[in-house]
Amino acid sequence: MKVLVLGGGVIGVSAAYFLARAGHEVEVVDRQAGPALETSFANAGEVSPGYSAPWAGPGVPVKAIKWMLMQHSPLVIWPLLDPAMWRWGAMMLDNCTARAYALNKSRMVPLAEYSRDVLKALRAETGIAYDDRAQGTLQLFRTQKQLDGIGGDVEVLKQYGVPFEVLDRDGFCAVEPALRRTQHKFVGALRLPKDETGDCFLFTNRLAEMARGLGVRFRFDTAITGIDRVGDRIERVRTSAGDLRADRFVLALGSHSPKLLAPLGIRIPVYPVKGYSITVPITDPAGAPESTIMDETHKVAVTRLGDRIRVGGTAELAGYSEALREPRRATLEHVVSDLFPDGGDVSKASFWCGLRPMTPDGTPVVGPTPIGNLLLATGHGTLGWTMACGTGRVIADLVSGRTPEIDVSGLGMDRYRGAWQG
Incomplete structure (x- = not known):
């Protein structure tokens, strides 16, 4: 055929x-x-079934308002005269319930887990290499309130049989030694040891x-x-x-x-949500991440890809605009410098954006x-x-x-x- x-x-x-x-x-x-x-081309580099969850969920509308008021905001909405954007947004709000969240996640996780297994089999069969690492993902919490609030996520991980670890400072420094230099900024972490990373391009x-x-x-x-x-x-x-x-x-x-x-x-309700990344050359391997770190406060991922650090994040609703906005770059530079100040040369970073095709659920x-x-x-x-x-x-x-x-x-x-x- x-x-x-x-x-x-x-x-x-x-x-x-x-x-x-x-x-x-x-x-x-x-x-x-x-x-x-x-x-x-330059996404965050994560293969993360453990983080396969819808953005729409209980409490998200209130959180969204707080995010938009942050100096380094993970969410930016440009009020466009685009009916499709507002219809998409209304549908997303309708999915911000516990029932919808559970249903949507139940659809996402099996595909993500299956996809990781297919990728592993492909790698074993063909030897395909892409700066891949299988050292897990670490979600870092800056406040005790954030750490105390992971109960719901942990229950979902248990429900789907996703291995996880809740770590204190010594624990997350053991898997990411470079964080010893900045560990005082975080109270704990959630680690998903089965997640992977790699250069999608x-x-x-x-x-x-x-x-x-x-x-x-x-x-x-x-x-x-x-x-x-x-x-x-x-x-x-x-x-x-x-x-x-x-x-x-x-x-x-x-x-x-x-x-x-x-x-x-x-x-179909697919709408572009712009994401940004910077790619930073590593200058001190010992000061760089081993795998992927998620900064829960800023919703930014920091990933090691070979001799580079990929820093990706931000959700910007701006239609089909691919304009590179400097405030978004400032957020990414702030996060990687705050976590790994000695790991890479931010002054030599390349800046990129891409339009993620998002559904409201x-x-x-x-x-x-x-x-x-x-x-x-x-x-x-x-x-x-x-x-x-x-x-x-x-x-x-x-x-x-x-x-x-x-x-x-x-x-x-x-x-x-x-x-x-x-």
Whole structure:
């Protein structure tokens, strides 16, 4: 079967690889010059099933107000005249209940855990390397109130069988020795020892090369201008390189997915939430992180990627703007300098932003559509890297007519039926 994958980020390339491995003829089309040059390019580097949780939850609206009043705010909202943004925000508020949080997390965790297992198997089978480390994630708390408030999270971790450790200062310094220099700023930590890290850009490019070896064709520098539908089938995709046809189509265009779906009569609540990162060269390995540290106060992740430190965070609602705003850089520089003052040279950091494709319930949209030969793989938000390999396997199974190895009934767009009119 010929399958056309729209999108060359980590989700699209993962889907292409597993589709090709399943025996399909696969072609990938993307407007960029190569793989992973948009949202997959410089994310925080975390493969963190343990942190697979929706942003919407009990107490979040009140917290959001407090966050926006902070000097180094983890949340920024630009009041745009964009009805889609406000509808998306209203849907997110509707998900800020204990019941919705539990349901949404129950849909996210199995895909994230499965994806990590698929990634491990891929690494064992192929030897793919991407500055990967499997040394866990450490969530640091600056106040006793934060530490005392992890009871709910711990119960969820227990429910899903996710290993964890609650650590005092000696405990978190044992796994992250460089924190001994700044340990007095924190009262404790929650560690998820099974989480991993790695360079998503490097992974995607190496997986693309492996996909080429399986016969996948990549069309880069090719803009997608439209999709033509005839009845309940996609007939062709219009591009700057001409019309492309296939038996099945997989849409993996992140935040840009709704733009192409709307003319087809398909509306999904995926909206861009901008994230920022800086990449800092390591100057003192002993003063740098060993794995990933999450600063709970600023919602910023600090990750070691080879000879670099990746610092990622901030949620900015600004539509499709990719403007690099200096206050966001200041927040990232503040966090890494506060935690690891001797680890890297912040003056030589590169600055980046990407548009995370967020759903209001946190769960990605993976699976079939009302159009018989069109599948979706989008809406992964901050968890695209975490969920990529699992999503690719699920898509390959669905296209091949196989039942996926996990329950995907809650991942489809049908959960929004009647709730989203874009």
